[in-house]
Amino acid sequence: MSRAISSAEQVAARRGWLGRHGWLLWRRITQLAVLACFLAGPWAGVWLLRGDMAASRLLDAVPLTDPLVILQSLAAGHLPGTTALVGVVIVSGFYLLVGGRSYCAWVCPVNMVTDLAAWIRRRLGIEDGARLARACRYWLLALVLGLAAATHTVIWELVNPVTMVSRGLLFGMGAGWWLVVAVFCLDLLVAGRGWCGHLCPVGGCFSVLGLASPLRVRAAGRHRCTNCQACFTVCPEPQVIGPALRGASAGRSPVITSPNCTNCGRCIDVCPERVFAFGSRFAAPQPETESNSIRMEELRR
């Protein structure tokens, strides 16, 4: 904790508040803007996005569909209509480019809840908690698809906090608030970054989608790293940083190739040495020999 504070002080000394929270601010603006696009319809009669985060139509023309919902529907034995399939191609294509889990950091409304829990955890210095495997999300992803096939229903949508929050805000939350409270308490008291970082199968699905995405965070200035730990402290998936940041001696690429990286840009914000930056997976010299095995390793973890 003391290390984190000292690093935070270091950054504060070099940049103002905006400099330290630039990407975070953009992220919040994006998240709220997406919600505003949905809410503008029912609240103001301006229909920018009609539907909810499971499926919607942009400007009543472009269909958008969540990939996991479609996978469940397929597993349950229904071939979705053309509109839904076009929507899933558009959404998948977009996240293939910008990184699957960019959805988690930039769009998903639950992120604001779990980020708040993580922030309180850091402020109160809560460090202990249940040990969950990061791979739980893939197990849950497989479980959800298996159960969808067994029960012939789009089963995860009965309890999915991600779509539940967006649907609730748009159509009435009801008891859905308790689910939000449950996720918040899980992250705050039971396991740090428990939901988004370990369990959420929607994130798991987007991780798989982002396996090869070109937009990545690069530890381009890793030779400047002072081991202050600031990035590890704020990162929602801190296990992804190590191979890129400390892999110079092993000849590893400075690109954070793990599909679990949410492209949230917090590491870029907080690093006092400006080690990190958004960039492409392909640009600049890269000893690519090991990257595939690292990626699989991360996925497994």
Place this chain on the structure above:
Amino acid sequence: MAMVERQEKREQGRDRRRFLLDAARTACGVALFGVGLGLYGHRAAEANPPHALRPPGALPERRFLAACLRCGQCVRACPYHTLRLARPEEPVATGTPYFVAREIPCELCENRPCIRSCPSGALAPTLTDIYQARMGLAVLIDHETCLNFLGLRCDVCYRSCPLLDRAITLDAEHNRRSGKHTLFLPVVHSKYCTGCGKCEKACVLDRAAIKVVPRGLAKGELGHHYRLGWEEKAKAGHSLIPEQLDLPDRLPDLLPSSLAEGKP
């Protein structure tokens, strides 16, 4: 040398044990969660609450739950705000659209906005004639409070029906209570009833005597080997069994003559 090897082996064993234990822990937790979610999902799929009607064109319930994406675009498309999405605490599968006839019935829009807005095909686009919709079936469920059964000419359900004289007809019957009047009994015909719910909405009682319920609850089903003789006869143009001998009616001789003559 041997000691070092033994030490390494012990560490390998410990690592392997930890790995297996962690994997078992995860698998166990996920499986437990799966049992809970599976049972919950199964119950939600089987719930079929009688007051919840699906939008027009909805696939049969089991297939609907596999197809509906829970996006609410049909709800937005409905100009009468008939449809709503099920909240988690309601007995309908969370996020799926339904309506309650007694609150806001379906107005049977001929341009089918809800169906056309559905991206997944859960509301079948093959339903081009809205009057072919089968959202439920009206049943005059309480004969004791229905005003027409009490001998009044209420007729409100009959008159509010969009398929007047087809989905609901009035059958005349003798009023045995008064001995001299006629009862006009509303009768629903499942061949025409769309389940729109306008009759239930219109029913003047404090609680409707006519209710629209999911078809599976309302309809019986004949054994598939059953044939209706009069239909088969009409189809074939003649009776399928040989004409029966019409014997003269008479009573056996051994009965007392008083009984044969119908006297007490």
